[in-house]
Amino acid sequence: MTVDTIEKLLVEELNDLRSAETQITKTLPKLIEAATAPDLKMAFEHHLKETEGQIGRLEQAFELLGVKAKSKTCDGMKGILSEGSDMLHLTKTGEVRDAALISAAQRVEHYEMAAYGSVRSYAKQLNQGEVARLMQETLDEEKAADKKLTELSTKINTSAKAA
Numbered sequence: 001m002t003v004d005t006i007e008k009l010l011v012e013e014l015n016d017l018r019s020a021e022t023q024i025t026k027t028l029p030k031l032i033e034a035a036t037a038p039d040l041k042m043a044f045e046h047h048l049k050e051t052e053g054q055i056g057r058l059e060q061a062f063e064l065l066g067v068k069a070k071s072k073t074c075d076g077m078k079g080i081l082s083e084g085s086d087m088l089h090l091t092k093t094g095e096v097r098d099a100a101l102i103s104a105a106q107r108v109e110h111y112e113m114a115a116y117g118s119v120r121s122y123a124k125q126l127n128q129g130e131v132a133r134l135m136q137e138t139l140d141e142e143k144a145a146d147k148k149l150t151e152l153s154t155k156i157n158t159s160a161k162a163a
């Protein structure tokens with residue numbers, strides 16, 4: 001099937017995001033386990049709960065649009081998570097690993113920010129106000145998660161340098 005309308009593009013990208021978020025819920029527990037700094041662990045735990053809610057919003061979006069979610073793999077997220085896992089194997093427990101985890105997690109957040117900004121805009125253009133609102137809500141959470149990670153990195157990278 002050719003994606004030849006903004007509506008089809010919206011659905012295609014929502015399916016991609018559903019895969020991305022599902023992959024993230026499976027990976028965050030590993031990050032929680034691997035992190036040393038308690039506030040970093042807490043940030044990942046908080047974002048895991050948020051991510052479950054984000055999957056809920058995607059399901060709501062499919063319902064509002066009257067389409068069924070389809071099985072699809074987000075290869076972008078798969079690659080980002082695979083790089084994160086490489087860094088986990090290259091480091092050992094401590095500040096340097098924490099710094100690497102933050103860097104990996106921020107790659108995830110930026111991919112998501114790009115994707116949610118796009119679907120939010122398509123929904124707006126299609127007068128799907130409720131879908132747009134839901135996607136904006138998730139976009140705001142991803143931005144806040146990214147900002148939190150930047151704050152944590154300032155502290156953690158300083159201890160990583162001293163390590």
Ligand code: FE
Binds near residue numbers: 021051112
């Ligand atoms: Fe997310």
Ligand code: ZN
Binds near residue numbers: 017073075077
């Ligand atoms: Zn993707």
Ligand code: FE
Binds near residue numbers: 108109142145
């Ligand atoms: Fe996220």
